[in-house]
Structure formats: structure tokens, C-alpha cells
Amino acid sequence: MPLxxxxxxxxxxxxxxxxxxxxKANLCGLKNFYGRARILIFLLTLLSLSLLYSNxxxxxxxxxxxxxxxxxxxxxxxxxxxWLKSSSKISYLFSAISVGSMVGLIPMIPCxxxxxxxxxxxxxMFLSAACTLVMPLSIEIGYFAILIVRFFVGFAGSIxxxxxxxxxERWSPxxxxxxxxxxxxxxxxLAPIFTMPMSAFLCSxxxxxxxIYYLQGGMTLVFGxxxxxxxxxxxxxxxxxxxxxxxxxxxxxxxxxxxxxPYWEICKDIRIVSIWLAITGGNLAFTVLLFYGPTYMxxxxxxxxxxxxxxxALPYVLSAFVKFSIGPISDKTTCCSEKGKLLFFTGFSRxxxxxxxxxxxxxxxxxxxxxxxxxxxxxMGVNIMGTIKAAQLISRQYVSFVMAMTTWFACISQLIVPxxxxxxxxxxxxxxxSRFYILSCVAILITxxxxxxxxxxxxxxxxxxxxxxxxxxxxxxxxPDLSRITVPDIFSNEEKKKIEEIL
Numbered sequence: 001m002p003l004x005x006x007x008x009x010x011x012x013x014x015x016x017x018x019x020x021x022x023x024k025a026n027l028c029g030l031k032n033f034y035g036r037a038r039i040l041i042f043l044l045t046l047l048s049l050s051l052l053y054s055n056x057x058x059x060x061x062x063x064x065x066x067x068x069x070x071x072x073x074x075x076x077x078x079x080x081x082x083w084l085k086s087s088s089k090i091s092y093l094f095s096a097i098s099v100g101s102m103v104g105l106i107p108m109i110p111c112x113x114x115x116x117x118x119x120x121x122x123x124x125m126f127l128s129a130a131c132t133l134v135m136p137l138s139i140e141i142g143y144f145a146i147l148i149v150r151f152f153v154g155f156a157g158s159i160x161x162x163x164x165x166x167x168x169e170r171w172s173p174x175x176x177x178x179x180x181x182x183x184x185x186x187x188x189x190l191a192p193i194f195t196m197p198m199s200a201f202l203c204s205x206x207x208x209x210x211x212i213y214y215l216q217g218g219m220t221l222v223f224g225x226x227x228x229x230x231x232x233x234x235x236x237x238x239x240x241x242x243x244x245x246x247x248x249x250x251x252x253x254x255x256x257x258x259x260x261x262p263y264w265e266i267c268k269d270i271r272i273v274s275i276w277l278a279i280t281g282g283n284l285a286f287t288v289l290l291f292y293g294p295t296y297m298x299x300x301x302x303x304x305x306x307x308x309x310x311x312x313a314l315p316y317v318l319s320a321f322v323k324f325s326i327g328p329i330s331d332k333t334t335c336c337s338e339k340g341k342l343l344f345f346t347g348f349s350r351x352x353x354x355x356x357x358x359x360x361x362x363x364x365x366x367x368x369x370x371x372x373x374x375x376x377x378x379x380m381g382v383n384i385m386g387t388i389k390a391a392q393l394i395s396r397q398y399v400s401f402v403m404a405m406t407t408w409f410a411c412i413s414q415l416i417v418p419x420x421x422x423x424x425x426x427x428x429x430x431x432x433x434s435r436f437y438i439l440s441c442v443a444i445l446i447t448x449x450x451x452x453x454x455x456x457x458x459x460x461x462x463x464x465x466x467x468x469x470x471x472x473x474x475x476x477x478x479x480p481d482l483s484r485i486t487v488p489d490i491f492s493n494e495e496k497k498k499i500e501e502i503l
Contacts, residue, residue, distance in 0.1 A: 037240035038171050038249065041231060042184060045167050048125060048227050049160050049187035051220045054195045055132040056097050056157045058212055059150070061196055063090060065203035069139060083143045091418035096147050098414035100154025105404045108159055109261065112400055116233040117166045121159055125224035128156035133217035136210040154411075160187065161407050165392060165399035171235055174252045175331060178389055182327025185384045189320040196316075261401050265462040271394055272402060272460075274450035278346065278387045279406050281447030282380065283413040285353055285440050288421065289315075289377055315377030323381040330385040338393070338457040346386030346455070350448050352379040354441050361437035364430070390455055396463040 066084055083089040104124070111120045131153045138145040164184045172180035195212070202211045232238040235249050266272055330341055356376035360369045395402040424439075425432040 037238055037245060041167070041171055042180060044227055044230060046184055046187055048121070048223050049164060049184070050190040050194070051216060051223055052125060052128050052157045052160060053187055053191035054216050055128045055153050055220060057191060058195055058199065058216060059093060061199040062203065062209040062212060065209050088422055089143065091422050093146060093150050094418050095415050096150035097154035097157070098411040100151040101158035102408055102411045104155035104158030105408055108162060109401055109404055112166060117163060118228065118231050118233050121163050122224050122228040124156045124159045125220055125227065128153060129217045129220035129224060131156065132213050132220060135213040158407055161403035162400045165403040169392065169397060169399050171249065173249050177392060178330035178385055179327035181389055181392060182323045182384050185388065186320045186323045189316040189323065189381065192316040193320065261398050262462045263401065266395065266398060266401060269460055270454050271456050272391070274454040275387045275391050276405060276409055277447045278451040280409040280413060281444040282383060283410040284417060284443050285357060285376070286380060287414050287417045288436070288440065289373070315374040318374065318378035319381040322378055323384055326382055326385050330389070339455065342386050342390045342457055343452060343455055345382050346451060349379055349383035349386060350444060354444060357437045357441050361434040387451060390457060393457045394460050396459050398463060
């Protein structure tokens with residue numbers, strides 16, 4: 001017996017309705033969420049992205065509690081300085097994530113175009129899980145083995161922002177886009193909230209630091225399998241999406257162009273370029289706060305390992321709350337235009353960030369530095385309703401490529417920052433970090449100015465269905481046929497002849 005229009009296929013690629021599949025979904029109790037399938041999709045996406053990011057940052061904390069590794073391996077080879085005692089070698093391990101992410105972006109967009117986000121993201125999650133599980137073994141083997149594993153962890157994690165953009169673009173109603181993007185982007189906060197305290201607990205317990213890699217690797221495997229089983233590339237092909245919910249998802253959508261990604265048109269769009277610059281400036285500060293936050297807390301502010309774990313996680317808890325709040329505020333505020341909201345949220349987040357970094361740079365009080373360190377990270381999340389939402393609104397169906405390039409520029413920041421930190425902060429003194437924070441403020445200010453000039457919320461012409469047709473119809477105006485012009489009789493025959501020759 002065929003299904004009604006309320007029941008969409010749970011997994012077939014051709015979008016045909018499948019009553020057996022839907023009945024199985026009902027038997028599993030999933031009918032309780034009928035009409036809200038997108039909420040489950042977003043929850044599963046958020047947890048999956050959080051685990052991918054957790055796998056990237058696990059070493060950021062565990063590197064400060066690997067004294068047993070130093071003792072064991074120093075006994076075996078006491079002539080060489082151990083890599084854990086070398087700030088430059090640790091920086092290379094952080095940079096390996098960025099290099100892997102940059103390489104991972106190369107096949108990602110073509111794979112998403114050909115195979116869809118479902119299969120692509122599942123593959124990247126399984127790769128991340130495998131690398132995380134073998135991380136303790138690579139540490140036992142040696143430094144170059146760790147570099148290789150870190151490279152592939154970064155490779156797998158490169159799908160984060162692009163996956164977020166693609167899923168939000170297809171599954172979120174336009175009226176809820178701000179909330180969806182804000183909630184999904186909290187994976188940047190949820191990962192440290194989970195990984196930092198958990199690493200601190202395991203490092204201080206008899207279980208040891210290795211357990212965090214086994215725990216996160218196993219969880220990534222489980223959620224990768226769940227994502228593949230439940231997610232579908234199109235809402236129309238999901239059994240739990242009713243016709244009512246599908247109408248809600250597609251409401252107010254501008255007709256979209258289908259075809260290959262217009263890479264060059266996107267790259268020369270001044271609005272997109274200004275977004276990339278603004279996000280890159282913010283990433284410079286975010287990179288140092290995330291990658292070197294534990295080091296700053298432990299070695300500059302003097303907090304112990306347990307305090308460092310929870311003090312480093314607190315800003316991300318606050319940032320997550322800020323993002324959960326700011327999304328609905330952006331969607332429901334009607335007192336100003338969409339463009340006005342984009343500029344306001346971007347400006348607010350950057351002003352707070354600049355004030356916080358300058359305070360950290362100039363204060364001698366560890367308590368004050370800790371307060372503004374927390375504030376800097378907490379309110380950076382407001383920017384998700386600024387530049388990130390602007391990218392979503394302008395590039396529409398091509399947001400995956402825009403987010404991929406955003407990730408690529410973030411990777412550049414992550415490559416540059418460790419080099420600058422090793423040069424400017426070799427001894428981890430408060431004076432050295434002060435100079436670095438002042439330099440970061442200058443970079444943030446310069447890179448954000450273009451967005452306030454060119455920022456916008458209107459869909460780009462290349463996202464519309466008639467773009468190629470309009471482009472093809474642009475022809476050079478025909479020159480007038482001057483030979484048909486008749487010379488008035490007021491001229492003599494000789495003058496007429498000369499005029500006709502000229503024409």
C-alpha cells in the first residue's frame with residue numbers, strides 16, 4: 001500500500017516512498033519526533049562535528065601531562081632532547097593539523113558534489129576515529145609517527161565548517177537559519193568543554209592520558225555509523241520528514257541555480273572576500289587562545305593541571321550559551337535590516353575581543369587576565385551571526401566552498417601563529433605574550449574593516465537559476481545601419497555625394 005505525501009523515503013537514492021522503511025522507523029519509536037526530523041539531524045550533526053574537533057585538540061591538553069613518556073623515552077635515548085621538551089617540535093605537531101586540513105579540503109568539495117555530504121562526512125569521521133585510536137601507539141613509536149597521525153586527524157577534521165554550511169543550507173528553513181548556524185557552530189565550544197576537563201580528569205587519575213584518545217576514538221566510530229544510518233542529503237528523501245515540515249524547510253527559499261560551482265565568480269565577489277578577511281583576522285586570535293590557552297594558564301598564570309583544564313573549558317561553556325541565545329535573537333529581531341544585524345553582531349564581537357586582548361596584554365593581574373581571557377572567547381561566538389551568517393546568505397547553495405576556503409584561511413592562521421609564538425614567546429613570560437596580543441589586535445582591526453564597507457545579505461547573482469542565461473544573453477549592441485540614412489534635399493548634389501561617402 002503506497003504511503004501518503006507525508007512520508008518520505010528514509011534512504012533510497014531516487015527519493016521514492018518506502019512504507020516498509022517508515023514502519024521500521026515507527027517501530028523504533030522515531031514517530032515521536034515526526035514533524036521535527038530536522039532537529040534530530042542537527043543534533044546528530046552537532047555531536048559528530050564536536051567529536052571531529054575534539055580529536056584535533058586532544059593533544060593540546062595532554063601534552064602537559066605526558067611526563068611518563070619523557071621518562072621512558074629519555075632512558076632509551078638520553079643523548080637527544082625529547083620532543084616534549086622542545087616548544088618548536090610541539091608547535092610542528094599543532095601545525096600538522098593545519099597542513100592536514102588544507103590537504104583534506106582539496107578532495108572534499110568534489111566528493112560532496114559527487115557523493116553527497118552523507119557519505120563524505122562518514123568517511124572523514126571514520127578516518128578521524130582510526131587516527132585518534134592509534135595516537136597513543138604513535139607516541140610510543142616516535143615523533144614522526146605522531147606527525148603523520150596528526151596530519152590525518154587534521155585531514156579528517158577539515159570537513160567541519162563546510163559540512164555545517166551544507167547541512168544548514170539544505171535542512172534549515174530560511175527563517176531559522178541564524179539559530180541553526182549558531183547552534184551547529186557550537187561544536188567549536190562543545191569540543192573543548194568535553195575534552196579539556198575530561199583530559200584533566202584522566203591525566204590526574206590512575207587511568208592516564210591515553211584513555212582520552214580511546215574514549216574519543218570509540219565515540220567517533222559510533223557517531224559516524226549513526227550519521228550514515230540516519231542522515232540523508234535531501235529532506236525529501238527522509239522518511240521522518242512530513243510534507244508539512246518539508247514545506248516549512250523550503251519556505252521563502254530563493255530559486256537556486258543547479259550546476260557546477262562557479263569558483264571564479266565566488267572568489268572575485270568582493271563581499272565574499274571581505275568575509276574571508278574578517279574571519280581570518282578573528283581566527284588569528286582564536287588560534288592562540290585555543291592552542292595556547294592551556295600553556296598560558298599553566299605556565300604564565302601558574303594554575304595547576306586540574307585548574308587549567310576547567311579554567312580553559314569555562315570560556316567555551318559561556319560561548320556556547322552566547323551562541324544558543326544569539327541565534328534566536330538574530331532571527332526574531334525586526335527593528336533593523338538583516339544587513340544591519342550582520343554588521344552589528346560582527347562589530348560587537350570584535351570590539352569585545354579587542355578590549356579583552358588589550359587588557360590581557362597590559363595588565364599585571366592574573367585574575368584580571370583570566371577574566372578577560374574568558375570574555376574574549378565567550379563573546380567571539382557572537383560573530384557567528386555576523387560574517388558566518390553573511391556567507392550563508394550570500395553564497396547559498398555554494399556555502400560549502402565558501403566555508404572550505406574559510407577553513408583554508410584558518411589553517412594558514414594556525415600555521416603562522418605557532419611560528420610567531422615560538423619567535424615572540426620563547427620563554428612564555430607575560431611580557432612576551434603581551435607583545436603578541438597587541439600584534440593580534442592590530443591584525444584583527446585591519447582585516448575586519450573591509451567587511452563593514454562591503455558586507456551584505458543579498459544572494460549573489462551566481463546563485464540564481466537565470467544567471468547563466470543572463471550571462472549568455474549579454475551581446476554587444478548592434479551598430480546602426482548608416483547606409484539607410486537619407487540626406488535631406490537642403491544640400492547640393494555635390495554635398496550629398498560627399499555625405500553619403502562618409503556614411
